[in-house]
Amino acid sequence: MTEQTRQPDTLRETVSLRPQDLFSLRGKTAVVTGASGFLGRTMAEALLSAEARVVALARSARLEAIAEEWRVRYGRDCVATHQCALDVPGAFDEAINSIVSNEPRIDVLVNNAHQLDVASGFTSEAGSLERMDFSQWSRHLDGGLWWAAHLAQGLGEQLKQARGSVVNVASMYGLVAPSPNLYSGTDMGTPPGYVVAKAAMLSLTRYIASYWGKYGVRANALVPGPFTNVGGDTENSVEGNDPFLDRLRERTVLGRLGRPEDLAGALIFLASDASSYVTGHALVVDGGWTII
Numbered sequence: 540m541t542e543q544t545r546q547p548d549t550l551r552e553t554v555s556l557r558p559q560d561l562f563s564l565r566g567k568t569a570v571v572t573g574a575s576g577f578l579g580r581t582m583a584e585a586l587l588s589a590e591a592r593v594v595a596l597a598r599s600a601r602l603e604a605i606a607e608e609w610r611v612r613y614g615r616d617c618v619a620t621h622q623c624a625l626d627v628p629g630a631f632d633e634a635i636n637s638i639v640s641n642e643p644r645i646d647v648l649v650n651n652a653h654q655l656d657v658a659s660g661f662t663s664e665a666g667s668l669e670r671m672d673f674s675q676w677s678r679h680l681d682g683g684l685w686w687a688a689h690l691a692q693g694l695g696e697q698l699k700q701a702r703g704s705v706v707n708v709a710s711m712y713g714l715v716a717p718s719p720n721l722y723s724g725t726d727m728g729t730p731p732g733y734v735v736a737k738a739a740m741l742s743l744t745r746y747i748a749s750y751w752g753k754y755g756v757r758a759n760a761l762v763p764g765p766f767t768n769v770g771g772d773t774e775n776s777v778e779g780n781d782p783f784l785d786r787l788r789e790r791t792v793l794g795r796l797g798r799p800e801d802l803a804g805a806l807i808f809l810a811s812d813a814s815s816y817v818t819g820h821a822l823v824v825d826g827g828w829t830i831i
């Protein structure tokens with residue numbers, strides 16, 4: 540490591556230990572993918588609450604409606620949006636170029652978007668080990684890995700300049716396999732390409748942490764457990780009275796599903812100086828699913 544990148548070991552006189560400073564994102568800019576989604580919109584709002592400027596990416600027009608609410612609540616200058624289908628290469632690169640030219644700094648990158656629908660094998664027999672096809676697998680490898688890797692690549696210079704933080708959203712199914720018993724008698728299912736992509740996301744996280752540590756960039760994974768979208772309007776949401784939900788609740792040690800806001804503290808921790816010496820870590824927020 541060169542003298543230029545080496546940081547002093549002692550900063551005691553300059554670092555505030557007050558939680559409102561440690562966890563603050565004031566003056567920082569966070570790029571969030573999938574910001575219109577069930578978890579992504581709470582993640583974006585948590586970052587805004589910690590006083591970050593948020594650059595929000597998503598595919599559909601619902602992003603703009605949500606962003607308008609944030610502008611009213613947090614200020615018009617706090618939110619920028621990029622409506623973009625990340626699986627369309629030209630559009631993806633255009634979004635990255637536009638972010639780089641419009642944002643004077645980028646401190647935080649939250650790679651949260653993923654395609655969780657019938658086309659990627661969710662809630663469909665076609666997503667089973669017996670029937671999966673290449674198109675489903677490529678959606679997971681594209682969305683679960685390439686989107687995150689390419690964004691880190693595209694925003695890398697800015698992240699290095701800011702000694703920034705990358706937060707990759709993985710899944711408990713990157714750590715443990717789904718149990719077939721959970722799904723028996725339902726049309727629910729978690730396709731194999733998804734769990735493989737989420738395990739690889741943990742690996743990508745350690746790689747970024749290892750190679751960019753010398754620039755002061757930290758990379759960590761946020762690992763949600765069962766945060767089922769109940770009664771929502773997406774293809775993978777589940778009706779509130781579905782007995783499948785009880786199976787999920789019983790499988791956790793806390794006896795309940797995760798609520799999007801359960802991720803807020805962990806996300807702010809990883810994004811902010813509160814985790815200044817934490818890198819390459821996987822922070823599991825799963826109600827105890829993976830401990831038993």
Ligand SMILES: NC(=O)c1ccc[n+]([C@@H]2O[C@H](COP(=O)([O-])OP(=O)(O)OC[C@H]3O[C@@H](n4cnc5c(N)ncnc54)[C@H](OP(=O)(O)O)[C@@H]3O)[C@@H](O)[C@H]2O)c1
Pocket residue numbers: 572573574575576577578579596597598599600601602623624625626650651652653654655708709710711762763764765766767768773
């Ligand atoms: N919910 C859970 O129980 C759970 C558990 C563990 C891990 N996770 C992880 O948490 C993350 C968010 O999950 P979620 O439940 O919030 O999913 P979600 O509600 O389906 O949201 C997915 C987000 O990704 C965006 N997206 C999907 N395909 C895209 C594309 N081709 N181009 C650009 N954006 C695209 C969507 O944009 P549009 O809204 O515009 O379509 C949406 O904002 C995912 O990485 C997921 O694997 C979720």
